[in-house]
Amino acid sequence: MIRIYQPDDIDAVMQLWLTSTIAAHPFIAEQYWHESAPLVRNTYLPAARTWVYLHSKTIGDENPIAGFISILEEQLVGALFVAQPFHGQGIAKALMEHVQQHYRALTLEVYQQNQRACHFYRKQGFTQIGKAYNAETKSTILTLHWQHLFN
Template sequence: MIRTFQPNDLERVMELWLSANGQAHDFIPHSHWEEYFDAVEALLPQASVFVWETNGRILGFLGLNGRTVEGLFVDASARSRGIGKALLDHAKQECGALTLRAYQKNEGAVRFYRREGFLIQGRQTDRETGETELILCWEQRRNAVP
């Protein structure tokens, strides 16, 4: 079930953030994520965060800053079960238009977002890592037939 982030979720959400970043971005040293851990931990409660919880355990979360998806993370044991899609669909309903950045080398994430209707709008170099990021955008179709 999807629910709004609560302050007591922070430890588990940050655990997911660190482990999922390390797994998805094996082309970036794990020390990079460890270096930014404290900053993300401080900023995360200021974002709009939605968590997926099953049997009292958080298995995924999505963070929004306005209409920008700052991150979508799912526990390795729960991937490919629709949790990421459900969280993204929730954000789509909340916002009507979304933007995000994904590392070009994170091919699984890029495929996922493209499958979910995101279009590549541009590329940029992440100053911190030197890696190419894709800028992806999604917008709800106004006149789409259900």
């Protein structure tokens, strides 16, 4: 089930963000993500429109949030993460399709070395519109864009 993010979700979403972003970006020092966490928690998440995917198959104290997507500035996909145990179950696709119903166009940035994400976004109809080198992470970032095609 997809629902809008609620303030009580902050700890679960941040835990999912940190774990997932470290796993998805092994080519970037883990410390970079730990240092970025306060900015995500205190600036980006409050400014974003975020939806969470709740998975029904959680046990006890397990986090029921299996994934989330955040949109900044009315079109920028700032985050799309799915917990590793739920990879390959269509959660990222469901979250992306959900926001594609709410926006006419979306833009995002993805590290070129994150081949899994690059492949996923292309399958969702995104095309590359830019490329830049990030000196802080020493990695290339691709800018991708999706436009809703009306009949």
